[in-house]
Amino acid sequence: MWLGLAYCTGPVDAHGYRKTAVQSAQAALNAVRTGALAADAQLLDPYASTLLGDQLGAVAAAQEQLLAEPPPDSGTRNVRDQLLPLLNGSAVQLGDLAYAMSTGDLAAVRAHQEQLRRLGDQLDDFVERYR
Amino acid sequence: MNELYVSFHLLDRQIVDRDGLEVGKVDEVELGIDDRGAPYLAALLVGPQAFGPRISGWLGRLLTGLARRLRTDRSGPLRIPYDLVRQVDSAVELSVRRDLLREPELESWLREHLIGRIPGSAE
């Protein structure tokens, strides 16, 4: 992480930007997959809220990581514009899933789980494409 | 054993008393010179004052400085006459009990001012 931070400072080239974008996408992918899995399991309440809280934090960090640097060219602007909605969607779905799980609203849990799976597939494609 | 390599068999080896309790490390060995000018094994020296000079460079200076600050320095190293050594194997065993030797000041100071004041220190 420390080294990661060192890498992120200073203006980046297109390659560096894509690398950062892939890292952000991978972090969000980890989080949404975890959220979708958690929706399937019988969990203890404090555990569920800590787990999903951590995942939300990870997505927020990924957003920040992506937005902290300006994209150096039009190609990377395009990369950012593809990824950003996925990250936002992930944050929204994870937050709503946490709420649905805490209130025991099973129908809503299923719906958010479905959305998270879809976002997961899209993020997975993104990572594959730009790695 | 009919001969000893001072550096290998003695230096940096653990010293234990007759009951196997730790006394310290052989931090340095003192050689005496008799009337005819022939050197012999006189004593084992224990303590950072004896050890520090053997470590050159910044580590040695750090250690000696630390020892001075930690008030272990006042009466010089503990000197154990070689007559008190009973046996040398994986440790250097003395023929006396630890209580008969001077206790390092750092140990007494910490016992008096810190460890001994915490409830349960004698259990």
Add this chain to the structure above:
Amino acid sequence: MKKFLAFTLGILTAIGGFVDIGDLVASSLSGARFGLALAWVLVLGVIGICAYAEMAGRVVAITKRPVFDLVRERLGPRVALVNLVASYLVTLLTLAAELGGVALAIELVTSVSYLLWVPVVGFVLWVALWRVKFETLERIFGLLGLVLVVFVVALFRLPGHGPDLWHQALSPVPTPGENWNTYWYFAVSLFASALTPYEVFFFSSGGVEENWGPRQLPEMRVNVFIGFPLGGGLALALMAVSAEVFHPLDAQVTSLGQVALPAALALGRLGLAVAILGFFAATFGAAMETGLSAAYVVAQFFGWPWGKRLQPRRAARFHTVLLVSVLLGIVALMTTIDPIQLTEYMLVFSAVVLPLTYLPILVVANDRGYLGDHVNGRLANAVGVIFLVVIVAAAAAAIPLMIVTGAGG
């Protein structure tokens, strides 16, 4: 009962090497990223630590000299002092990480931020190390750590991809999307964690605490050959469930909460609760191991009276180092440094100093003047030398790999 509990020192030692906070996450993460393609490293690590812990245990049983005693005696004061400084720092920072690990485990069942638990955990740890007998601590936490066996049960309850796992385990190459540098970075850190130096410091000092003599040689071997494979087996189970659950989804594991998720998926709330209890026991056990080891190495280097078998007032310098180390650990964590990242970096740095700890053990285990007829046989020497070479190679590769991969990025 005494016989039955005879292996708890080995278990507790192995916990620090295989399922402490860093390893819980590292094993799961490598399972998620590489499936079982790195399982061989755990097997290798178990063999290596068994060989060297057996040598260190034998030296203690025959001569009562724990490992750091030998380090100074054989390497001379200067090199030993460098090793002392490095080993102490690694052990201290690992202690800090373990305190964080205990606090993270508690956070999972309270949802109160781990930072608030750290001082509490630190205080409880110190009280335990101050008041409770060595054997009692060893038994409670050695045995409690075994509840991590829940991950073995989970492995069999998860919808099976058994053939996939075998396939991954038998083809030790990076999985698609991963490269060789990252693969080797993970291999080196898993290997270094299996052989962390504080394991042999703790195991050999524990032998002195338990007053081993030549008659305890069989008991010592039971500890080694049951304890370490059990610890390694638990790590393997963590890797396997993660390979089963996360790897097919291309998802990585970065937090302790995620590590427990497969147990919840397979076994529901009870499985989850047992897994978290296991995390607590393992990290607390590892905190005891690293806390004591930090004090052991300093005391053994300087020749001070040490150990929990003495009254604290009879070992004032030892107990002062212990107290100060726990305090420093708490302070280090309160800087909000991430405990999981911390152990992973420590592993890399400890890989660099490993040879300075293992070489003296190998040399003394061959010294007839010390061990008489109990010197190493051919097998122990063959394994010892091979592992020394591997250890040196890992030491040389650790930092370059960390830099090229951006620490596994």
Add this chain to the structure above:
Amino acid sequence: MSDLVTADLIGKVAYHRSGEYLGRVADVVVAPDPEGTWRVTHLVVSHPPWGRLLGYERDEETGPWLLVMLARRMLRRNTRRVRWREVRIGEDDRHA
């Protein structure tokens, strides 16, 4: 002549009485005289010095084979025992 500590000898340059350069002192050998006093009999000099020799300068170290080979080669080539009476300890570092 006042008392010595081993640091006054170990690592120092040793010459033969005849003036021949011997190397640096690696160890000091003592043996008991009839009265039981341990007297310095020999110095182990090595050229160049190789720190501590892990104990391989004695015969009790039996393995592993690889380390024994390495240590023995180094020892045979570079170290020898010289009688105390035949040695003069020098201060200068010309041969370092």
